[in-house]
Structures are given as C-alpha cells and as structure tokens.
Amino acid sequence: MEAIKVQDIAVNDLPWRIEYDASRCTRCGSCVAGCTFHAIEFGVRRQSMTVSKENTPMPEHTQVAVTVVKQSSDLKNACRGCGMCERVCPNDAIRPVRNPDSRKTLLSRDNGPIKRGGRTNLNAQRTLDKIIVGRISQMTDPSLDAARHTFDIRAPFGRVLSAKELPFTLSGGQLKMKKRVPPVKWIYPLIFSDMSIGALSTRAWEAIALATAYLNEKCGLPVMMSSGEGGMPVKLLESKYLKYFIIQIASGHFGWNRIIKAMPHMVTDPGGVLIKIGQGAKPGDGGLLPAEKVAEHVQAIRGVPKATLSSPPNHQGLYSIEESVQKMHLSLNAAFGFRVPVAIKCAASSTSVAVYNNLLRDPYKICGGFFLDGIQGGTGAANEVSLDHTGHPVVSKIRDCYLAAVKQGLQGQIPLFGGGGIGMTGNAAADAFKMICLGANGVFVGKILIQLLGCVGNENGRCNACNTGKCPTGICTQDPRLVKRLDVDRGAQKIVDYVLTFDQEMRKLMAPIGNSSLPVGRSDALVSTDKAIADKLGIQYVC
Amino acid sequence: MCRIGAVKSKVPIHPSKALHLMLPQQEGHDNSGFAMVMQDLFGIFSGYKDKPLLSLACTQQGAHLVEDYMDSHNFVQLAEWIPVPDKKPNLDIKAMPYYIFRNYDYPEHVDTKEAREELLLDTRLALRKILDDSGEGYVYSFWPDVLTLKEIGDPRDIATYFRLWDDNGCLVARNIIAQCRQNTNYDIVRYAAHPFFLQGYTLCANGENTFFTKNKEFQKSLHRGYIGYESDSQNFLYTLHYVLHELKWPINYYKHVITPLPFEELETREDKDVLLAIRQSLANLEINGPNTIIAGLPDGRMMTCCDSKKLRPVVLGGDDETVAISSEVCGLNEILPNRDTTKDIYPNEREVVMIGNDLEVTRWKQ
Numbered sequence: 001m002e003a004i005k006v007q008d009i010a011v012n013d014l015p016w017r018i019e020y021d022a023s024r025c026t027r028c029g030s031c032v033a034g035c036t037f038h039a040i041e042f043g044v045r046r047q048s049m050t051v052s053k054e055n056t057p058m059p060e061h062t063q064v065a066v067t068v069v070k071q072s073s074d075l076k077n078a079c080r081g082c083g084m085c086e087r088v089c090p091n092d093a094i095r096p097v098r099n100p101d102s103r104k105t106l107l108s109r110d111n112g113p114i115k116r117g118g119r120t121n122l123n124a125q126r127t128l129d130k131i132i133v134g135r136i137s138q139m140t141d142p143s144l145d146a147a148r149h150t151f152d153i154r155a156p157f158g159r160v161l162s163a164k165e166l167p168f169t170l171s172g173g174q175l176k177m178k179k180r181v182p183p184v185k186w187i188y189p190l191i192f193s194d195m196s197i198g199a200l201s202t203r204a205w206e207a208i209a210l211a212t213a214y215l216n217e218k219c220g221l222p223v224m225m226s227s228g229e230g231g232m233p234v235k236l237l238e239s240k241y242l243k244y245f246i247i248q249i250a251s252g253h254f255g256w257n258r259i260i261k262a263m264p265h266m267v268t269d270p271g272g273v274l275i276k277i278g279q280g281a282k283p284g285d286g287g288l289l290p291a292e293k294v295a296e297h298v299q300a301i302r303g304v305p306k307a308t309l310s311s312p313p314n315h316q317g318l319y320s321i322e323e324s325v326q327k328m329h330l331s332l333n334a335a336f337g338f339r340v341p342v343a344i345k346c347a348a349s350s351t352s353v354a355v356y357n358n359l360l361r362d363p364y365k366i367c368g369g370f371f372l373d374g375i376q377g378g379t380g381a382a383n384e385v386s387l388d389h390t391g392h393p394v395v396s397k398i399r400d401c402y403l404a405a406v407k408q409g410l411q412g413q414i415p416l417f418g419g420g421g422i423g424m425t426g427n428a429a430a431d432a433f434k435m436i437c438l439g440a441n442g443v444f445v446g447k448i449l450i451q452l453l454g455c456v457g458n459e460n461g462r463c464n465a466c467n468t469g470k471c472p473t474g475i476c477t478q479d480p481r482l483v484k485r486l487d488v489d490r491g492a493q494k495i496v497d498y499v500l501t502f503d504q505e506m507r508k509l510m511a512p513i514g515n516s517s518l519p520v521g522r523s524d525a526l527v528s529t530d531k532a533i534a535d536k537l538g539i540q541y542v543c
Numbered sequence: 544m545c546r547i548g549a550v551k552s553k554v555p556i557h558p559s560k561a562l563h564l565m566l567p568q569q570e571g572h573d574n575s576g577f578a579m580v581m582q583d584l585f586g587i588f589s590g591y592k593d594k595p596l597l598s599l600a601c602t603q604q605g606a607h608l609v610e611d612y613m614d615s616h617n618f619v620q621l622a623e624w625i626p627v628p629d630k631k632p633n634l635d636i637k638a639m640p641y642y643i644f645r646n647y648d649y650p651e652h653v654d655t656k657e658a659r660e661e662l663l664l665d666t667r668l669a670l671r672k673i674l675d676d677s678g679e680g681y682v683y684s685f686w687p688d689v690l691t692l693k694e695i696g697d698p699r700d701i702a703t704y705f706r707l708w709d710d711n712g713c714l715v716a717r718n719i720i721a722q723c724r725q726n727t728n729y730d731i732v733r734y735a736a737h738p739f740f741l742q743g744y745t746l747c748a749n750g751e752n753t754f755f756t757k758n759k760e761f762q763k764s765l766h767r768g769y770i771g772y773e774s775d776s777q778n779f780l781y782t783l784h785y786v787l788h789e790l791k792w793p794i795n796y797y798k799h800v801i802t803p804l805p806f807e808e809l810e811t812r813e814d815k816d817v818l819l820a821i822r823q824s825l826a827n828l829e830i831n832g833p834n835t836i837i838a839g840l841p842d843g844r845m846m847t848c849c850d851s852k853k854l855r856p857v858v859l860g861g862d863d864e865t866v867a868i869s870s871e872v873c874g875l876n877e878i879l880p881n882r883d884t885t886k887d888i889y890p891n892e893r894e895v896v897m898i899g900n901d902l903e904v905t906r907w908k909q
Contacts, residue, residue, distance in 0.1 A: 141751030141833050142854055149852065150805050156823050163790055163824045168817065173793050175817045184823055186806055409764025412826050514753045515831045516852065517803075524756040 011071045015102035015461055016079040018071040022047075024093035027067055031085035031094050036470040036482060039079035040094075043070035069094060075108055082456050082463045082472045098461075105384075114384040115290075117457070117466025117476060119281060119421070119447060122388035123375050124459035126424065127395045127533055128431050134527030134542060137514035146504070146511035153506050153518060155442035157224070157272060158184030158341035158368040160413045165365075182365050183341050185271065188215075188223045189442030189518060190432060190502060192449055193419055194248045194274065194345070196228030196255075198289045198298045198309075199380030199466070200450070204475040207488045208449055209236070209245075211495035216244050219496070221503060224271045226444070229287050229311065231255015231301045237262035242270050246343075249332065250276035251286045252311030254302040263335070272368065273332045273342045277315070277324075280377030280394065280420035282386040283347030286311030290381055292469030295478035321358040329366045343369030348392035348420065356401040360410045369415045371444060372397055376421025376459070378447035380476055381467035394420045395438065399537050402439020402521055411521060415441040423448035424459065428498075429505035438537060439521045450475050452498050453491040545724045545749035545776075546570075546870040547737065547857075549837045550878070551845050551898050553864050555585040555715035558707045560878055562698060565723040567873040577698035577723050578736040580745040581690045581716035583843055588690070591622055591646040595663050598691040599670070600639040600733065601680025608673050609643075609682070616666065617650035624713075628704045636696035636704050639680065644690055660742055664768050671770075681733045684740040690716070693736045698723045720839050722747045735773035739780040742768065742788060743841025746780035749870055750834025750855050754827075758782070761827035765789070779836050782828045787840070794846070796821065798895050798909040801830040802851035837868050845898045853892035859904065860887040866898050 011017055018040055032040055045068045050061050071079060079096050086095040108114050137143040159182035167178040192212060197205045205228075212225040222244075229250030236242065237259060247259060247270045278284065289298070289309040299306060318324045332342045344367060346355060352372055359367045374394025379387070398418040405411040418440040422431045424447075432443040447455075454473040457463035466476035474485035510516065513525045527542040528534035534541035546568040550560055561579055588596065599609060613620070623645040628638065653662050667685040674680040683691035694701045702708050722737040737747030752758065758778035762769040766789060769781040779801070786797045803822040809815050822829075833854030837847045847857050847868045859868045860875045862882045869875050872887065888906065890896050896906045 137751075137753070141753060144852070150807075152805050154806055156826075160823045160826075161820075163785075163821070166820050166824055168792075170793070173795070174814065175792060175796065175821075177816045177820065181820060184819075186819075186823075406760045406764075409761065411761060412823075514751070514833070516805075517826075517829055517831050519754070519757070519831075520826070521757050521760065522754065 009073050009075055009107060011073045012099065012101065013103040013107060014071075014073070014075075014078045015099055015104050016081040016096040017099045018069070018079060018085070019095050019097045020069050021093045022066065022068050024091045025069060026091060028090065030088040030090070031069060034084045034088045034472075036084070036472045037080055037465065037468075038077045039072050040069050040085060041072060042067055044068070075104065078104060080463045080465050081461070082465070084472045115381055115467050116384050116387070116464045117378070117380050117382070118387070118464035119376050119378040119459050120387050120391070121459050121461050121464075123391070123393070124421070124424065127393060128434050129425070130530040130533050131434050131526050131528050131537075131539070132542075133433065133437075133509055133513060133525055134540065135525040136512045141514050143514055144511040144516060146507040149511065149516055151507050151510055151516050153189060153503060154186040154222070155189035155417075155518065156184050156412070156415045157187045157343070158182055158415070159365045160184055160415070161365065162410075162413065180338070182368065183339050184368070185341060186222070187271070187442070188221045189436065190223060190428070190499065191246070191417060191442060191444040192223060192225035193444040193446035194226035194228040194276065195380070195446050195450070196230030196287070196289075197232070197301055198230045198293060199228060199476060201471075201474060201477055201483045201486065202297060203483045203486050203488050204450065204453055204491070207453055207486070207491035208495060210488065210492035211499070212244050213241050214492065214496050215499055219500060221499065223499060226274050227255075229254050229276060230289075230298070231258050233301070234258055234262055238265045238267065240268050242266060243268045245270055246272040246274045248274045248276055250311055251313065251315045252309065254287075254304070254309065254311070257303050258301065269336050269340050272340055273336070274371065275328055275332065275342065275344045277344060278347035278373070279345070279379065280347045280373030280375050280391050281379035282382035283349060283391050284313055285382060285386055286313045288381040288467075290467050290469065293478050298478060321355060325359065325362050325364070325367060329362075330364060333366045341368030342366060343371055345371035345373060348372045348374045348394045348397040350392065352392070352397050353400050353404045356414070357404055359414055360405060360408065367414055369417060370401065371417045371419065372401065374418070374420025376424060377419055379466075394418045395435070396536050398435060398440045399438045403538070406521070411439070412441075417442050417444055419444035419446070429502045429509065432502075433506060433509040434526060437519050437522050437525045439523070441518075441520055449495055452494045454486060545722055545737065545747070546874070547722050547747045547749050547835065547837050548867065548869045548874055549718070549720040549839070549845055550865060550867045551718050551902065553717070553902060555717055556719065556865070557710045557715055558719060559702065559710055561719040561721040562702050562707065564867055564869055564874040564878050565721055566698065567877045568869070568871045569723070575697075575724055576693070576695045576736050577701040577721070578693035578738060579691070579719055579721040580684065580738045580740055580839065581714070581719050582688060582745065582839055583717035584688050584690060584715070585717075586713045586715045587624055588622075588646070588688070592688045594621055594646045594648055595685055595687050596690055597643070597645045597647065597682065597685045598689075599674075599680055599682040600642050600693070601674060602640050605674050605677065605679030606641055606643060608677060608679060609670055612670060612673060613647065618647040618666070620645055621648050622646040626705050629706050631703060634696070634700040634704055636694060636700050638694065638704060642692070642705075664742055668768065668770070686740070686743060689740065689743070689745075690714075691740055693733045695731060695733065718839055718843055718845065720745050720747055720837060720845070732773050734771055737774065737776055739774075739777050741780055741784050744780060744784045744788070745839035746776075746783055746836060748776040748779045748834050748836045750776070750850065751832040752776060752778055752830055752834065753832035754829055757827050758830070779830065779834070780838075783838055785828070794840075794897070795895065795907060795909065798848055798893075800825050800828050802892075802909070803829060804909065835870065843900045846895060847890060848895045849890055849892055851892050858887055858889050859896055859898070860884065861902065863902070866902050866904065868898075
C-alpha cells in the first residue's frame with residue numbers, strides 16, 4: 001500500500017474543485033484552452049467499462065485508458081472559480097465548485113505574503129443594507145413624480161466658499177462677482193474611480209473612458225472618470241474630452257512625465273486633479289503593478305522598464321498635513337492656473353476626521369474635495385493581509401466627517417465623496433443615495449464598472465486574480481490574447497445603460513422623500529433596523 | 544397644512560380683521576391656536592413707536608424674573624399694557640396667568656442702531672433662557688413697534704379671552720401677520736406657532752420643510768439668534784434674516800437661496816456666476832419641500848413667495864386701503880368682499896410679490 005504524503009498538496013486542499021463529467025465531455029479542449037490559470041489539463045484515466053461490441057448483446061468487462069480533464073493540484077495553478085470552463089463547454093460537462101474545506105490560505109505562504117486582486121473577502125458586511133429610506137412624504141407633503149419633475153442630481157466638485165467669503169459687490173441692486181473664486185464644477189454624483197492603465201488592460205480602460213464620454217456628450221450626465229495612477233494616452237490628454245477626466249497623481253507619480261509634456265498642447269483643462277494619498281483596499285501601501293502586467297505600452301505610458309512597480313506608501317517629501325496642502329495642492333492648482341479643482345483621496349481611517357478638519361481649515365481654500373475610500377474598495381494587486389485585515393468601513397467615517405464639518409458650520413465647503421463597496425450588491429443607486437443622506441456629496445465606484453465589463457470576481461473569493469496578468473475576462477491583463485475576450489463597445493454600452501438606470505433609480509429614491517435636489521446630509525430621511533448602526537450614525541432606529 | 548395670512552392697511556386695523564381673514568379657511572386640525580405679530584402700532588402704543596416693546600406670556604414668578612433682569616440691565620419701563628381677560632366659562636384656551644406688553648427705554652449708553660438691534664436680541668434671548676430654565680413663561684418679541692401674541696386653543700375663544708372682538712381702538716396696527724394653527728409635527732408648544740420674529744423680521748410659512756435637518760444643522764452655527772427649531776418653519780425666517788440682515792444682500796436673492804434655479808436654467812442666465820456661487824455656498828439653506836411664505840420686513844413691507852414646485856397655495860388681493868395675503872381666497876372674500884378680484888395675484892413658483900408701505904404691489908421672477 002502506497003504511503004500517503006500529507007504534505008503534498010491535493011485538489012481537495014484548493015478553494016475550488018472542478019466537477020467534471022467524463023461521460024458528457026467530447027474532449028473538444030475548449031475548457032483547457034480557455035483556462036488562463038492552467039488549473040485544468042488533459043490527462044489519462046484508467047476506466048473499468050462493460051462494453052458490447054457485437055450486434056447482439058455480448059457484454060464484456062474491460063479496462064480502458066480514457067482522456068479526461070483533470071484539475072491541477074499545484075497551488076500556483078489553483079482554480080480561481082472564474083467559471084470560464086463552464087461558460088465555454090458545449091455539453092455542460094465541467095464547472096468549478098466551491099470547496100468549504102480549502103486549506104489554500106494556510107498553505108500558500110511559502111513564498112511570502114499572498115497577493116491577489118479584488119476586495120476584502122473578510123469584511124464585506126453591508127451596513128448600507130441595514131439602512132432604509134424611511135421618511136416618505138405621505139399627506140404632510142406630497143411625494144414627487146419621478147418621471148415628470150425636474151431633479152437636480154449634481155454634486156459640487158471644488159472648494160466652496162462660505163457666503164460671507166464670496167467676493168460680491170452691490171451694483172444697481174444686483175450682486176456682482178468682484179474677483180475669481182475657487183473653481184467648482186457641478187458633476188454627476190457618481191465618479192468612475194481611479195483604475196489605471198496597467199491595472200486594467202488598455203481596452204478595459206478605453207471602454208470606461210468611452211462610456212464616460214458618451215454619458216457626457218449624448219446623455220447630458222456630467223460623469224467624471226479618474227485616470228488612476230499611471231497617466232493617460234497622449235491623444236486623450238490633447239483632446240477635448242480631457243475635461244471629463246480627473247487626472248490622478250499618486251505617490252509613484254507614474255505617467256506625469258507625459259502629462260506635463262502634454263500640458264502645452266492641451267486644448268481644454270482636465271476635469272480635476274486627484275491627489276491619491278491612499279486607498280481603502282490596502283491603506284498604508286502604495287500602488288502595486290506586478291511585472292507580469294507591465295507590458296510594452298504600459299512601459300511607454302509610465303516611462304518605466306519591465307519590472308514590478310511599487311509606488312511608495314507616501315508622497316516623498318511630505319511630512320505633514322499642512323505641508324501637503326501647501327506644497328501639493330498649491331502646485332497642482334497652480335499647474336492649471338487655479339482653474340481646475342484639486343481633490344485628495346485618502347483611505348478611510350480612524351484619523352479621517354482629523355484630516356478633514358485640517359483640510360477645512362486650510363487658509364488657501366485650495367482643497368476641492370475629500371475622497372474617502374473604505375475597506376471594501378477594490379484593487380488590482382495587494383497583499384491579502386492588507387485587503388482583509390486593514391482599513392476602515394466608509395459609511396460611518398463619511399458620517400463622522402460630515403458631522404465634524406457641521407459642528408464647525410463648514411458643511412459643504414469641501415465636498416465629500418465616499419467609495420469602497422458602493423454597488424457591491426449591484427444596487428449602486430441605493431448605496432449612493434444613503435451615503436448622500438448621511439453627508440456625502442457623491443460616491444465613487446470602480447469594481448462595479450469592471451463587473452459590468454464582464455469581471456466575474458467577487459468578495460466571496462471568486463477569481464480575485466487581477467494581479468496575475470491572467471485575468472480570464474481580458475479586463476485586468478495586458479496579454480493581447482486575453483484582452484481580445486473583451487468587447488469594448490458592448491462593455492461601454494453596459495456601463496452607460498447601468499448609469500442611465502442609476503439616474504432613474506436616484507429619482508425613484510428622491511421622489512418619495514419629496515426632494516428635487518440631492519438631500520445631502522438629510523439623515524432624517526433614513527432609518528435603520530439595526531440599533532447599533534442607528535446609534536452610531538445618528539438616525540432613527542426602527543423595527 | 545397651516546393656513547397663513549397677513550393684512551397691510553393704510554389705516555390701522557384691529558386683530559379681528561386678521562381673525563376674519565383666517566377663520567373661513569378652517570379645515571381639520573386648523574384653528575387649534577392663534578398667533579399674530581402686529582407691526583406699526585397705534586392705539587395705546589402710539590406714543591412709544593420708537594421704544595422697544597416686550598411681548599411675553601408668563602406666571603407671576605416669571606414676571607418677577609423678567610423685571611429683575613430688565614432692572615439690572617438698565618432698561619427703564621415707560622408703559623405697560625396687561626390685557627384684562629374675559630374669563631367666560633368653557634373657553635377653549637390654555638391661557639398663561641399673565642400677558643405683558645411693556646415699552647422700555649434703551650439703556651443710556653446704547654445709542655447706535657446696530658448696538659440697539661444687538662442689545663434687543665441679546666435681551667430677548669436672555670429672557671427666554673431665564674423663562675425656559677424656570678419654566679415660568681415665554682417671551683416672543685422685544686422690538687420697537689412690534690407686538691406678538693400667541694396662544695393655544697380655539698382662535699375664536701382666544702379672541703374672546705383677550706377681548707379682540709371688541710374693536711375698542713386699544714390694540715390696532717397697520718400690519719398684522721397671523722396664523723391659526725399649532726404645529727403638528729412636534730410637541731405643541733407656544734414657540735412653535737408662527738409667525739416667528741427676529742430683529743424686525745416676521746415670518747410665517749405653511750408647508751413641510753423637508754430640508755429641516757440640513758437647514759437646522761447649518762443655521763445653528765450661523766447666528767446666535769437662530770435657536771429653538773420647535774417648528775421646521777423657523778428656518779425660513781432665519782434664512783430671510785441671514786440673507787438680508789447678515790449678508791446684506793438685496794431681497795431678490797432670498798428666493799434664489801431658498802429655491803435655487805435648476806442648473807439647466809442657471810446656465811442660461813447672465814448672472815449665472817453669482818447665482819451658482821450662491822447656490823453652492825448656501826446649499827444648506829435650500830428649502831426643498833412644499834411651502835408658502837409670508838414675511839414682514841423691518842421697514843414694514845410685506846412679501847410672499849412659494850416653493851419651486853408650487854405645491855402650496857397663496858393669493859394676494861386688496862383695494863386702495865387694504866391689501867391682504869391669504870392661503871386661500873375665501874379669507875380675502877371675507878374681509879375684502881368688494882375688491883376687484885380680477886386683480887388678485889396668485890404668485891407662481893418663481894415669483895416674489897411685495898407690498899410696499901404705500902400698498903403698491905410689485906412682483907418679480909427670480
């Protein structure tokens with residue numbers, strides 16, 4: 001009897017097991033060819049069969065060798081559960097099945113920390129689903145008609161002055177603006193979050209950019225898209241569409257060489273600038289682009305060789321909030337002639353309120369937005385320990401920041417945008433609306449956009465292989481063969497359709513509470529079925 | 544829905560005129576109280592038009608507390624009117640023991656207009672705190688030529704109690720703003736009854752302020768006088784005061800603050816830079832629910848306007864001697880039956896209508 005080697009990895013140690021029905025399989029090879037992770041391969045299996053080869057039944061027992069599809073037991077090639085095999089199989093012969101007894105997390109640490117993409121799989125709890133829009137206009141005041149009323153679904157992006165600071169003069173009974181004020185754009189309260197070219201395939205980035213331009217140009221919805229850290233194609237930088245984009249500067253400053261060189265040729269200002277201090281998925285870490293994904297065009301845009309690109313955790317040279325405001329905000333404001341809002345994005349943290357307070361007190365009035373990214377935000381690559389065990393939920397933190405501003409009478413002066421898990425269940429409008437009632441001016445989304453493009457990853461451990469360069473949907477990879485799986489136009493259309501429905505759903509939420517303007521901070525419109533949540537957020541507890 | 548009304552006349556009128564304006568409008572829960580602010584007083588207050596008049600309802604102990612405070616702060620009492628109530632049986636009124644209307648002279652050292660305005664407000668706030676803390680009464684206004692009366696009960700009985708039906712020439716004014724209903728949203732308290740008053744500005748509103756929380760959270764830090772919030776209609780007054788008194792913007796910007804134009808419309812305006820700046824800086828003062836506002840300004844002018852969806856009614860009509868504003872036209876028909884009804888004005892959702900002191904009516908769109 002053969003000895004069992006318990007240290008060997010077996011398929012029943014893996015998080016996903018392939019359920020394969022050899023009797024349905026025609027050995028067409030589609031599944032094996034389609035699996036980007038090499039999690040399945042053809043093999044041979046001895047099979048005992050009873051066959052009859054004559055015209056009349058002559059059953060005969062025999063042993064035959066048959067080709068079968070086998071699952072690799074190699075941890076590196078472990079099945080990710082993406083389901084491409086099932087999608088491609090013409091005979092329903094194969095599918096991945098979740099293995100509740102997986103030991104992969106335990107066994108995968110031989111070569112250092114586990115890295116993966118996606119979002120936290122451990123802290124995916126849904127505070128927002130325990131909140132209900134509970135203050136409905138009934139008799140005391142009429143609900144509005146979602147289809148007929150005019151709704152102003154817009155959010156300020158830029159530094160808003162207090163009324164007493166407005167440089168008005170009175171002339172002939174009319175107020176006149178005496179001098180320039182900080183730029184404020186009224187944008188759609190749903191911002192396409194910062195996913196870089198590099199983290200995404202150029203085609204996926206292009207699909208989101210296409211959707212952005214279409215929503216602005218054809219649908220009248222001023223949706224902004226953030227470039228992510230890594231720059232943008234020069235053609236786009238020099239096009240009129242630049243006004244729909246928020247250019248990001250992160251700690252690695254990737255792509256800024258090209259951006260600066262393109263500045264003299266820009267025909268319009270960008271929609272904004274976003275200084276990325278941190279992100280919710282891996283707070284305290286800088287950006288990470290594994291060498292596998294640093295293809296030639298990524299090297300060209302970023303001006304780097306093929307190597308793993310680790311952005312530092314901090315912007316080098318900044319040692320304090322005050323200095324950060326003065327140095328980075330001022331220089332980026334100056335770069336575009338103080339015509340472009342410059343906002344800042346931080347990972348949500350216990351310290352967020354202190355940061356927001358500092359920004360609110362900035363004497364230069366140059367911080368045009370505070371983006372708070374919660375623990376449920378996504379990433380293209382991070383250490384799993386960061387994804388699952390560091391960060392801060394965004395819902396209460398947005399509320400804390402809003403109430404901190406209220407306490408000082410400064411609410412609305414630096415617009416608040418919340419992200420990280422918005423739309424996790426597919427209902428981004430409901431999530432956004434509740435965040436707005438709690439004090440956000442708008443929300444930003446990333447993961448849901450790539451899910452609309454076809455990403456099958458989720459917070460239950462499915463796929464999450466964005467870091468490998470082997471994205472089975474062609475979204476988070478630079479492999480030209482895989483990228484072909486993505487239909488850019490259909491993907492863009494899917495995003496456009498989703499946002500148009502988002503807009504309708506926002507109206508369906510605003511109408512019953514009787515509001516035609518966004519109810520920013522209207523916490524009285526919300527109730528919670530969870531006492532602890534109600535108490536923390538200062539809303540009514542109901543049961 | 545509250546019914547609200549106001550009468551502005553060239554000749555001084557009795558409060559009964561305001562009651563006649565309001566009572567035909569009664570429906571349902573209406574007429575569960577009566578409140579009015581009279582401005583430009585005649586009758587027994589004729590000789591003291593430039594002296595601040597304190598209006599309060601209190602217990603005997605409350606009256607002592609107020610007297611002590613006023614004495615110790617160098618206010619010299621000039622005149623006093625304490626109505627002698629008609630305590631008929633079975634009147635529906637939750638009366639306080641004393642109603643005191645008292646003119647004072649300013650303390651000697653306070654002689655500028657601004658200093659006096661601030662002192663009167665601070666004094667009213669201090670008295671309110673004293674009476675709140677002790678639970679001994681309510682102070683409604685302390686301002687020259689302004690009298691406020693608020694009580695809970697049936698307006699007819701309240702009028703009987705205060706002998707307002709007598710029309711005896713004692714209590715008359717050129718401007719009266721009135722309301723006959725207690726707040727239904729919150730506890731029934733006297734401070735929740737419109738009209739509300741602050742430094743010469745009087746306002747009542749019918750409606751539901753769906754941005755109450757936003758308004759309140761913002762207004763709390765804007766001015767020390769923005770307190771109470773017993774009613775969600777107080778926000779309308781505080782915003783009026785803030786725009787006109789604090790920011791010193793012209794009256795036509797009030798409507799832009801409370802019901803800003805939609806962005807699409809803003810874009811087409813020549814003054815879009817100013818209007819957009821106002822909208823974004825004062826986003827928290829927007830009123831997004833249904834409402835009608837009637838306001839009295841310190842100089843005696845009156846105005847009315849509606850919400851941007853025109854969900855609450857209001858009508859204005861009058862003749863050469865009297866102009867009135869009313870939630871419903873039946874009120875006007877009662878007190879001004881012979882007016883030319885073709886000249887009645889039903890303001891639209893973007894309109895502000897102003898009655899000047901010569902009763903000239905002007906209207907403009909925001």
